[in-house]
Amino acid sequence: MRIISIVGKVDSRPLVYPLARALSMEGLTGIITDDGAYRRLYPGKEDIGSVNGIDISVTSHITDETVHSLDNSGVPYDTLITVSCDYIHPEADGVIMCHGVDRSMMLVEEAKEEDEFIIPQKVEAQEPEEAKEPKRGFGSGKAKHKVTGEAKETSDVPTETEDVTQILEEPTTQVEETLHDKRIRLQNENPDKIVIPEDKKFVEVQIAYAAAPKKKDIIGISLKDGLVSYVYGCEEQKRITVNNDKNYVGILTKIGSTVTDIEPKELQALLIREEGSAAPTKSSMFKK
Secondary structure: OOEEEOOOOOOHHHHHHHHHHHHHHOOOOOEOOOOHHHHHHHHOOOOOEOOOEEEEEOOOOOOHHHHOOOHHHHHOOEEEEEEEEEOOOOOOOEEEEEOOOOOOOOOOEEEEEEEEEEEEOOOOOOOOOOOOOOOOOOOOOOOOEOOOOOOOOOOOOOOOOHHHHHHHEEOOOEOOOOOOHHHHHHHHHHHOOOOOOOOOEEEEEEEOOOOOOOOEEEEEHHHOOOOOOOOOHHHHHHOOOOOOOOOHHHHHHHHHHOOOOOOOHHHHHHHHHHOOOOOOHHHHHHOO
C-alpha cells in the first residue's frame, strides 16, 4: 500500500481533493484527516463516509491509534492519505509539507538533528527538567543503572539477606527508542516545527493567496486561481470533479510524482481523466 502524509497548519483541500481523485483512478484510496471540513464531501454527519469511491475518516486528532480507523473496513487500499497539522504516518512513502507565505512551521535553512531527521526550522537543544541522569544512547544496547534505594540507618552492616549492591544500585531495563517514537518526541518538544525522518521523500508547498514563492525548491499554489471555488463546488456537489486548469495540473503532477512511485506522465493522465473513461475500480465499502 502506498501511504502519503500531507502535513501543515494550512488548508490543503485544494491540493488533496484533485490528487486523491487522481490516485483513486488507479486504485482504492482512503483518506484519514483531522480536518472536519472533509465531512462536507459526503452526506450525513458521520465520521466516516465516501465520495467518488474514496473512503474518508474524520477524527479530532490523528494518532498512532486513530490512523487505523479504516482498518475494520476490510478494504485492501492501494493508497492511504493522511491529512493533519503535525502527524506523519510512520510508514509514509512520501510527505507533502504545506505552509503559508510566512513559512510557518518552516525556515529557510534545513537543520538536521541526530542525522535521522529533517527539521525545517532550527531547534535549540533543551535540557530535560528531570533529575540529572546519564543520557541513554539510542541503540547502544547497554544497560543503565541508577540509585533507587537508601542505606538503612539502623545498622552499618548488611544482614544475611541483604545485598549492598542491590541497596545502592538497581539495574533498569532499557527500552530502545524507535525512529518513529523519536520523531514524535521531537515533534512534541517543538510543536511549531515539522519533524520529518530523513529517509522520507518530501516536497515543500506554499498554499496562499499571494504570488508563488521565489525559491525554486518551494512549489507555490495560489488560491487566486479559482481553487476556492473549485473546493466549494466539490463540497456542494458531494463529488470531486476534474480541475482542468493546465497550469494547476502541472503543479499537482510535480508534487504527486515527487512523493509517489507514479511517473509524471501517468499521474498527469490520471489528474485529467474523466470518470468512466477507463475500467472502473472495485467499489469501496461505503459506495452503494
